[in-house]
Amino acid sequence: MNWTVLAVAWIAAWSAALIWFVLLVVRRARSPQRSSKSRWERISALLIDGVAMPVLLLNASLTGAWVPLVAVGIALTLWTFAPRWIASLVIPATLLGVGFNGFLLLRAYSRGELWVSAYGLTIPGYGSRFTHSVLPQACAFIAGGLWLGWRRLDRQSWLYQRVLYIAGCAGEHGRPRWGLVLLPLVGVLVELLGRTSWLGLSWWTASVTLFVTVATVVLVVRAPAVAADLAIVGVILLGLYGVALAAWWPMHIPLPSPYTTDVRFVAVVVNSRGTALLAGAQGLALVGFGLWLIPRAIDDRTRLLLRSAADLDLTARVARLTRSRADAVDTASAQLRSLERDLHDGAQARLVALGMSLRAAERLIPSRPDAAAVLVAEAREASLKVLDELRSLVRGICPPVLADRGLADAVRALALDTPLRTDVQVDLPGRPALPVETACYFAVAEALANAVKHASARSVTIRIEHRDRLLRITVIDDGVGGADPRMGSGLAGLERRLGTFDGVLAVNSPLGGPTIVAIEVPCALSSQKISTYSGTG
Amino acid sequence: MRVVLAEDLYLLRDGLTRLLQAHGIDVVAAVGSGTELLAELLAQRPDVAVIDVRLPPTFTDEGLRVALEARRQLPGLPVLVLSQYVEQLYARELLSDQGGSVGYLLKDRVFSDEAFVEALRAVAGGGTVLDPEVIAKLLRRRAAEEPITTLSPREREVLELMAQGRSNAAIAQRLFVSEKAVSKHSTSIFIKLGLEPSDDVNRRVLAVLAYLNS
Numbered sequence: 092m093n094w095t096v097l098a099v100a101w102i103a104a105w106s107a108a109l110i111w112f113v114l115l116v117v118r119r120a121r122s123p124q125r126s127s128k129s130r131w132e133r134i135s136a137l138l139i140d141g142v143a144m145p146v147l148l149l150n151a152s153l154t155g156a157w158v159p160l161v162a163v164g165i166a167l168t169l170w171t172f173a174p175r176w177i178a179s180l181v182i183p184a185t186l187l188g189v190g191f192n193g194f195l196l197l198r199a200y201s202r203g204e205l206w207v208s209a210y211g212l213t214i215p216g217y218g219s220r221f222t223h224s225v226l227p228q229a230c231a232f233i234a235g236g237l238w239l240g241w242r243r244l245d246r247q248s249w250l251y252q253r254v255l256y257i258a259g260c261a262g263e264h265g266r267p268r269w270g271l272v273l274l275p276l277v278g279v280l281v282e283l284l285g286r287t288s289w290l291g292l293s294w295w296t297a298s299v300t301l302f303v304t305v306a307t308v309v310l311v312v313r314a315p316a317v318a319a320d321l322a323i324v325g326v327i328l329l330g331l332y333g334v335a336l337a338a339w340w341p342m343h344i345p346l347p348s349p350y351t352t353d354v355r356f357v358a359v360v361v362n363s364r365g366t367a368l369l370a371g372a373q374g375l376a377l378v379g380f381g382l383w384l385i386p387r388a389i390d391d392r393t394r395l396l397l398r399s400a401a402d403l404d405l406t407a408r409v410a411r412l413t414r415s416r417a418d419a420v421d422t423a424s425a426q427l428r429s430l431e432r433d434l435h436d437g438a439q440a441r442l443v444a445l446g447m448s449l450r451a452a453e454r455l456i457p458s459r460p461d462a463a464a465v466l467v468a469e470a471r472e473a474s475l476k477v478l479d480e481l482r483s484l485v486r487g488i489c490p491p492v493l494a495d496r497g498l499a500d501a502v503r504a505l506a507l508d509t510p511l512r513t514d515v516q517v518d519l520p521g522r523p524a525l526p527v528e529t530a531c532y533f534a535v536a537e538a539l540a541n542a543v544k545h546a547s548a549r550s551v552t553i554r555i556e557h558r559d560r561l562l563r564i565t566v567i568d569d570g571v572g573g574a575d576p577r578m579g580s581g582l583a584g585l586e587r588r589l590g591t592f593d594g595v596l597a598v599n600s601p602l603g604g605p606t607i608v609a610i611e612v613p614c615a616l617s618s619q620k621i622s623t624y625s626g627t628g
Numbered sequence: 629m630r631v632v633l634a635e636d637l638y639l640l641r642d643g644l645t646r647l648l649q650a651h652g653i654d655v656v657a658a659v660g661s662g663t664e665l666l667a668e669l670l671a672q673r674p675d676v677a678v679i680d681v682r683l684p685p686t687f688t689d690e691g692l693r694v695a696l697e698a699r700r701q702l703p704g705l706p707v708l709v710l711s712q713y714v715e716q717l718y719a720r721e722l723l724s725d726q727g728g729s730v731g732y733l734l735k736d737r738v739f740s741d742e743a744f745v746e747a748l749r750a751v752a753g754g755g756t757v758l759d760p761e762v763i764a765k766l767l768r769r770r771a772a773e774e775p776i777t778t779l780s781p782r783e784r785e786v787l788e789l790m791a792q793g794r795s796n797a798a799i800a801q802r803l804f805v806s807e808k809a810v811s812k813h814s815t816s817i818f819i820k821l822g823l824e825p826s827d828d829v830n831r832r833v834l835a836v837l838a839y840l841n842s
Contacts, residue, residue: 471739474739478735479736482712491682491713491715492713500717504715507715508716508765
């Protein structure tokens with residue numbers, strides 16, 4: 092092998108890669124698309140491009156492993172150009188692979204199979220003190236891979252949803268408490284690993300304990316149900332191992348270590364038939380404990396998996412109805428409260444004042460009729476204000492034109508009162524129930540108000556149609572877009588109100604517009620428009 | 629002047645009757661439902677009808693529907709529609725036959741009886757009277773659109789009063805200007821709205837309709 096050629100090739104490859112990275116980093120930092128992402132996402136991207144990947148490349152090239160170089164190149168290409176889920180898979184996988192490679196190196200050094208090689212930022216070797224730097228670096232690579240995988244995970248993807256579903260991690264109400272049983276299990280596992288000491292390195296135990304404990308805590312906090320399931324599986328497997336020890340004694344199941352002389356299982360050192368039986372008993376207890384835990388760690392969603400499709404639908408429906416009923420009750424009582432307040436502070440107070448003015452006028456009539464006349468005139472003015480207030484109150488409860496004419500004309504009237512160019516298209520052969528009409532009316536009113544207030548729209552198109560027992564309303568404006576239904580409580584409240592009728596409200600509002608508000612409510616129509624005047628008397 | 633009155637609440641019906649009689653107006657029939665109203669309108673052929681929008685049997689916009697039906701059968705029958713609330717939509721429907729002699733007012737307006745009776749006489753005389761609230765809504769909406777943006781604030785005021793059924797003299801008095809100035813303003817309004825001078829159409833009504841039907 093010509094070392095000069097190899098060295099030149101390496102330097103050339105390394106320089107090219109470095110230049111590429113610099114260009115990538117600069118391009119990505121300047122790209123306007125990136126700037127819309129969060130600061131942390133940009134920083135992590137810079138770190139990966141600027142630090143992690145060069146280190147990986149350096150590592151791969153120093154050990155003469157050209158294949159990893161190509162793999163990393165492919166990964167980088169994907170990272171830059173490919174869809175998100177590929178990037179989220181390949182990069183973390185590469186990091187995890189390099190981390191695992193560190194463990195393999197350690198094992199090779201400890202056996203004297205490998206003299207020296209590069210790893211990460213160091214060149215460790217057999218007996219070298221840099222050898223001790225391999226483990227932290229490997230742990231860092233694995234942690235980085237896990238972290239990236241977690242961050243880059245497409246949570247909307249089918250795969251992720253499926254995994255979550257099967258793992259039973261998606262319980263909406265409260266977290267399963269069983270994740271906590273993982274902690275004692277980790278203790279047992281670390282004890283086992285430490286005693287058997289795979290790599291023959293004394294500080295291995297402490298590092299692994301630290302790493303596994305951190306991973307466990309993260310798992311329990313972020314995904315308690317997954318942690319619980321893993322813990323149960325671990326408990327059962329450990330128990331089976333104990334049973335196997337007892338069954339095959341003295342030919343104990345060999346652990347992958349050249350240095351171990353005795354086998355420990357939980358609380359006993361297995362070195363005789365008696366202790367083997369003891370280990371078996373402990374194993375049985377663990378298996379039993381694990382089996383007992385299984386049904387208790389299954390959360391609502393996993394439980395659903397075990398039922399029939401009809402049951403599933405019914406359960407989901409009951410849950411939805413319970414929620415929407417609670418919403419409806421809340422909304423109704425809130426409306427009543429505000430109505431009561433408005434009447435109490437407005438109309439009632441004004442009527443009291445009115446009564447007092449009239450009483451004063453009554454007293455003044457014999458002595459000073461002119462003053463009485465002034466008071467009466469004031470009282471009349473006050474009564475106008477009361478009427479005005481009551482009118483706006485009634486409009487807020489159920490606009491009269493809605494009660495009179497139904498949704499189509501009410502929306503037309505609404506459009507007439509809007510200072511925008513409006514186009515109302517209606518295809519509605521009858522009338523929905525009044526509560527449905529009212530909810531839809533207020534949703535349209537809110538959408539129109541938003542178009543005027545926030546979207547600086549110039550024209551609005553409203554379409555109302557009824558097909559396949561579904562009332563569908565779309566409000567489209569030509570404004571600036573960028574509306575988020577979660578930002579204002581207005582649309583969210585209407586969504587809840589529509590939810591009472593199994594209705595949905597969706598907002599599509601890209602930056603730059605247009606904004607489309609779509610409402611769908613399943614409902615039947617009454618066959619005839621009510622109160623069509625016959626004209627014959 | 630002979631008036632047919634329709635109002636379902638007895639107290640209000642009684643009060644309105646007395647108010648009109650106090651101003652020397654002859655209430656030939658005072659009814660409480662839509663069906664009775666149509667029959668009375670067709671039988672009595674009054675000079676003007678005062679109609680509440682909400683009437684039995686449906687308690688929706690029965691009054692409005694009867695008014696439209698009666699005007700279909702007796703074209704040009706003057707009607708003054710009263711309501712607890714005003715809608716541009718209803719105003720449009722009332723004005724849609726372009727026959728004039730139409731009024732649409734909030735019920736509150738009966739509190740000032742002179743103005744109310746004046747409006748009633750204007751309707752009976754072929755005028756168009758819209759509630760200030762309808763006009764305000766119209767102007768707010770049309771402010772964003774083409775022809776109205778060319779009107780000056782003063783012209784807008786004049787148009788608003790015109791739509792309320794006031795004569796040039798009344799408008800002049802209200803705005804503290806000379807009657808000549810008002811007629812100058814109204815000519816300017818007609819030109820800006822593209823209403824050609826013509827002898828046989830009431831441009832004042834058309835000016836209001838120009839908004840409603842644009």
